[in-house]
Amino acid sequence: MAAGRPTRPGVTDPHTLVGAYVMDAVSDDDRVSFEHHLAGCESCQAEVRGLREATARLAAAAEVRPRAELREQTMQAAGLIRQLPPVTRERPEAPAGWRRAWLPRLAVAAAAVFAVLAVGMGTVMHGAEHRLDQARGSSHAMAVVLGSPDATMLTAKLTSGGRATIVMSHRYGSLVFTASGLPALPSARSYQLWVMRPGGPRSAGLLPAGPDGRAGPMVVSGLARGDRVGLTVEPAGGSARPTSRAILMITLSA
C-alpha cells in the first residue's frame, strides 16, 4: 500500500476494509472511499484480486440446481437485450452502466410473459396467424423502447396489491408496461390500461395477465408528456370508458 493515498490523521486506514469490501460487507460510503484508495494502490488491487478468487470458491460451494424452465426463459430474455460494445482505447469507458442495470430484470419479466403467451396462443389460438404477427410486432416495439437511450424506468404500487413496472421513452412516445403480484380476477373481469388526457380517457387495451400474477408486457404508444396512464378493473372484454376507480395512476412527466 506504499502507493496508496496517505492516511489522514484520525481517519482509519481504508485498507483494513479490503476483506469487507470483497464480500460487499460495506456501506456505500465505505465502498466509495475504499475504491478511491484502491485506484492508487497496486498491491491492494492484487490483494483484492486474490481474495475475490477465494470468495468465488465460497460461491462455488453453494451450488444448487436451478429449475429447468429458467434456462429457456433466460435465453429468451437475452434475445431482448442489446450487448455492450467492448471498451476501446479511443473511447474510454463511460461511468458504469448503472442506468441500465434494471434492464435484465425487465427482460426476465417480459420473457416470462412471452412464454405464457406463446403457450396460450399455441393451444387456444391455433392457426390464428395474425395474432402471432401482432405479438411479434409488439415484441419489436418493446425492443425499441427498451433499447432507446432515453428509456427511464419507474415502478409503482397498485392500490389492489402488486407492483407495476413501466419503461418510458419520450423519444418514441411509448412505454412498456408490466405488472407483478396482481390479484387474480374472476373470469368476468379484465385489467384494462388507459391513457388519460384532458380530452378524455383512451383505452390502451386489455392487459394480458398470466396465471402467476404477472401481466404484460404491453406497449402503449402515442404518448406525450403530461399524459397519465391508469389501470382499472373492467368487465371482461373491456369498456369504452373506465367504470371503476383506478388501481394505478401515473403521470408521465419525467
Next chain:
Amino acid sequence: MPGLPGADLSALLGQVARGDEAAFRALYDRAAGQVLGTVRRILRDPAQSEEVMQEVLLEVWRTAARFDPEAGSAAAWIMTLAHRRAVDRVRSEHSAAQRELRAAVHTVDYDQVTDAVETNLDHERVRRCLTTLTDLQREAVTLAYYQGYTYSEVAELLGVAVGTVKTRMRDGLIRLRDCLGVE
C-alpha cells in the same frame, strides 16, 4: 478443480461477448447453479432468488465484452456480480422488519454448505479450509459472504468491535485463499 473451470469459462465469455447464443447457453449451464446457490443463501426467498439469478446471467450476457481477464478469473467476475446483486437487492428492497427477522433467525451455517447439488470437490475443500480459520474469522466471513451482512452488522451480531471484525474478515479471507491455493 474449481466448479467453474477457469480457462474454459473465460473463453466462453469471449464468445458470449460476440453474441454467441450457444456459448451463452453453455455458460449458463456452468454458472447458473452457483449463482443461484449464492444468491439464495443471501435472499432466502426462492422466487426472488431465481429472479436475481436470471438478472445476473443477463447482466453477464450484456456486459461480457467488458470482462477483463487481467483483473481476475471469469468465475470471480461472475460471482462478484452475483453476490453484489443479491446484497443490493436485500439492502434496497427488504424492509427493516425483514432484516430484523433475518437477524433473529440467523445461524452460523458454515458447515451447512449442504444444499449443494452433490458433494462436490469445491464444497469439501471449502468446508475443510473454513475449519482452518479461527472461530471469529469464520463467523465474520460466513455471515458477510453467505448471509450478506455488513461488517457493522456482523460486529453487532457477534458483540465484537467493528475494527476487530474488519481485520478478521481480511485475515480470514487471506487464510482461506492460501488454503484453497487460489492466486
